Amino acid sequence: MFCVPAFGTVGAIGGSIYGAIYGAVAAEPASEWEQAESAFKGTLSDLNIQQRVPNHIVEFARSQTPYRVIRVDNQDPSSKDEKAPYRALASKGVDAVLELTELTVSLRPSDTVINPPLSLVTTARARLIRTSDGALLDERVITVDDLSIERSLATWADQNAQAFRQEVTQAAQRLAQQVVKELFPVSQVKVARSGDVLTPSGGIALSVMFSRDISPETLRSFGEEMVECVTRDLAKAVPEARLVPEEEFHRTVFGVKPGEVFLRADTIRTLLDRPDIGQRVRESGLTHLILVGGATKTYPVKLGESMRSTQLTASIFELASGRVGHALASAEGSQVGGAPTESPACEALGAEVARAIRGKARDESR
Amino acid sequence: MKAANTASRPSRLWPAPGRQRPFRPRRMLSVLVLLAAAISAGCVWSVPEPVLVREPRPEPVPLRVGVYYSPEFRSFTYRHHLTDTAWVLGEPSLRLLHEALTLLFLEVVEVPRPGSEPGLRGDLAGIIEPGIVSAEAVYISDEPPKAGLVVQPVHVTYGFTVYSSSGEPVASWDVTGRGEVPIVDLRDAIVGINMLDMLKRDFDAMREAIAGINMLKRNFEHAMREAAWKLTSGFREIPEVREWLAKQAVRKD
Numbered sequence: 001m002f003c004v005p006a007f008g009t010v011g012a013i014g015g016s017i018y019g020a021i022y023g024a025v026a027a028e029p030a031s032e033w034e035q036a037e038s039a040f041k042g043t044l045s046d047l048n049i050q051q052r053v054p055n056h057i058v059e060f061a062r063s064q065t066p067y068r069v070i071r072v073d074n075q076d077p078s079s080k081d082e083k084a085p086y087r088a089l090a091s092k093g094v095d096a097v098l099e100l101t102e103l104t105v106s107l108r109p110s111d112t113v114i115n116p117p118l119s120l121v122t123t124a125r126a127r128l129i130r131t132s133d134g135a136l137l138d139e140r141v142i143t144v145d146d147l148s149i150e151r152s153l154a155t156w157a158d159q160n161a162q163a164f165r166q167e168v169t170q171a172a173q174r175l176a177q178q179v180v181k182e183l184f185p186v187s188q189v190k191v192a193r194s195g196d197v198l199t200p201s202g203g204i205a206l207s208v209m210f211s212r213d214i215s216p217e218t219l220r221s222f223g224e225e226m227v228e229c230v231t232r233d234l235a236k237a238v239p240e241a242r243l244v245p246e247e248e249f250h251r252t253v254f255g256v257k258p259g260e261v262f263l264r265a266d267t268i269r270t271l272l273d274r275p276d277i278g279q280r281v282r283e284s285g286l287t288h289l290i291l292v293g294g295a296t297k298t299y300p301v302k303l304g305e306s307m308r309s310t311q312l313t314a315s316i317f318e319l320a321s322g323r324v325g326h327a328l329a330s331a332e333g334s335q336v337g338g339a340p341t342e343s344p345a346c347e348a349l350g351a352e353v354a355r356a357i358r359g360k361a362r363d364e365s366r
Numbered sequence: 367m368k369a370a371n372t373a374s375r376p377s378r379l380w381p382a383p384g385r386q387r388p389f390r391p392r393r394m395l396s397v398l399v400l401l402a403a404a405i406s407a408g409c410v411w412s413v414p415e416p417v418l419v420r421e422p423r424p425e426p427v428p429l430r431v432g433v434y435y436s437p438e439f440r441s442f443t444y445r446h447h448l449t450d451t452a453w454v455l456g457e458p459s460l461r462l463l464h465e466a467l468t469l470l471f472l473e474v475v476e477v478p479r480p481g482s483e484p485g486l487r488g489d490l491a492g493i494i495e496p497g498i499v500s501a502e503a504v505y506i507s508d509e510p511p512k513a514g515l516v517v518q519p520v521h522v523t524y525g526f527t528v529y530s531s532s533g534e535p536v537a538s539w540d541v542t543g544r545g546e547v548p549i550v551d552l553r554d555a556i557v558g559i560n561m562l563d564m565l566k567r568d569f570d571a572m573r574e575a576i577a578g579i580n581m582l583k584r585n586f587e588h589a590m591r592e593a594a595w596k597l598t599s600g601f602r603e604i605p606e607v608r609e610w611l612a613k614q615a616v617r618k619d
Contacts, residue, residue, distance in 0.1 A: 212547075212588060216544065216545070216546050216547070216588070217546045217547060218547065219547055220547065220584070254421050255421075256420050256421055257417075259417035259419075259591070260417055260418065260419060260420040260421060261419065261420070261421040261422075262419045262421070262422065262595055262599075267421075267422050270422045271421060271422050274422075
């Protein structure tokens with residue numbers, strides 16, 4: 001869960017109408033600038049932009065990301081714990097706080113001429129802070145502008161700054177959208193299944209293993225996470241299933257230790273075809289072996305931008321028949337945005353394997 | 367010399383929620399001192415411990431063979447300059463390949479010389495001489511899919527020569543195994559994780575990332591295991607070996 005505190009935006013607007021300075025140099029009468037600036041400040045006050053932007057962030061983050069985001073008003077970080085000013089929120093289930101500061105709205109000249117046309121530029125500094133220890137997870141200045149909309153100072157200020165009001169309203173939304181896009185990146189997750197998984201009537205007993213032989217480039221720690229994802233979902237979805245540790249499975253079925261079997265689809269099928277192993281399988285009551293593997297790769301999509309893609313596979317071997325089904329999960333997201341891909345793919349894989357096993361288990365029980 | 371640290375612990379740049387460890391200055395200091403000591407000593411020795419793939423087991427060759435391990439093979443060491451580590455590959459390779467040949471043949475007898483010699487057992491169908499053709503840990507990969515990863519892929523290539531019982535070479539071939547697990551994934555750091563914070567919070571992980579010795583060791587073990595698996599699973603597929611086996615009246619069932 002993330003929360004967006006309100007304090008960050010309070011008072012960040014003052015003195016931010018930069019266009020006034022440029023305009024004054026460019027020979028527009030000072031009185032005209034004073035009047036315009038007054039109108040602009042009044043508009044910003046009316047729009048209550050320091051509340052509006054965080055509200056939009058919460059709204060967009062809730063609708064566009066899987067994160068739970070709450071608004072925390074008047075959250076003062078100046079606690080005694082300087083290293084972790086939001087530690088108190090950690091106990092309430094909030095993982096991180098998004099601070100929004102230095103919110104500015106400016107009219108900037110788009111040309112170096114007398115009385116230049118002005119464009120609206122909105123910026124804010126966003127900091128993502130972990131509540132448990134105060135670690136700064138991310139910090140960036142986010143800017144939104146629409147340089148295609150250029151107006152003279154008079155036009156911006158005309159009719160009690162109506163054009164300014166409209167543009168600021170939209171800019172607040174665009175800024176919030178950009179904050180969500182950059183600080184709450186999401187990845188696209190897909191799952192698929194092939195083959196069929198049958199479950200014998202005598203109950204389910206299985207083992208889940210990460211195979212380095214399938215995924216030679218994958219960190220062991222990520223392999224262990226894959227095993228965790230699948231076993232966790234299996235334990236929830238098929239509580240009656242017996243989950244057998246890797247070492248016990250190796251000893252019982254293959255008669256060797258982990259590492260002494262080349263764990264690949266073709267070699268597993270070869271082994272399951274062997275009479276001595278078939279005998280061991282029958283005696284053990286074990287029904288399935290699930291081999292997980294996969295990797296994360298990055299690839300460029302255009303200059304300065306690359307994508308991160310995680311593709312995971314679970315091969316579900318039915319030990320008695322040697323048949324195999326596959327569950328696939330992939331997640332893809334922007335590398336620059338830092339969209340997580342490994343955890344979503346891992347969770348999706350676990351859910352898909354659980355569906356495959358549970359579905360058949362229910363069929364069998366009917 | 368003692369082997370380098372072989373403790374197995376996942377190297378995480380970004381500790382998962384609930385797994386992070388508190389910053390411990392004293393521990394960090396001790397690690398710094400150890401690192402400094404290792405650097406000043408000039409070299410760390412590390413000995414991989416590869417595991418032989420026993421299943422699916424190869425179809426046994428019903429022959430008794432001799433095996434000759436040369437002094438060069440026994441003492442083979444690869445020096446990895448980035449981590450200033452000497453990888454002792456000869457002895458563990460000897461153990462691994464001896465187990466592999468024992469799995470493959472009816473009986474394997476160690477002999478003092480590669481060719482024929484007086485006093486050689488008359489029931490030996492031939493003599494096999496293994497060697498390490500090359501072993502290397504490449505530094506940083508510049509392949510696009512691996513950009514951002516400190517990969518340091520490892521390869522180990524074993525060469526084998528089979529001599530007939532009369533001492534004539536009858537077959538010679540290589541097998542190569544690879545270990546390509548990244549030493550550390552820097553992509554997460556690139557996308558915004560605060561490196562200084564990480565340094566403070568998980569110094570051990572960073573030490574592992576910098577030195578990468580544990581992961582390199584696993585990569586060597588994986589490469590040796592894979593190469594030995596290629597020996598046992600592909601032995602009968604070498605054309606010259608098939609010819610030799612045919613002359614020994616051994617046929618593939």
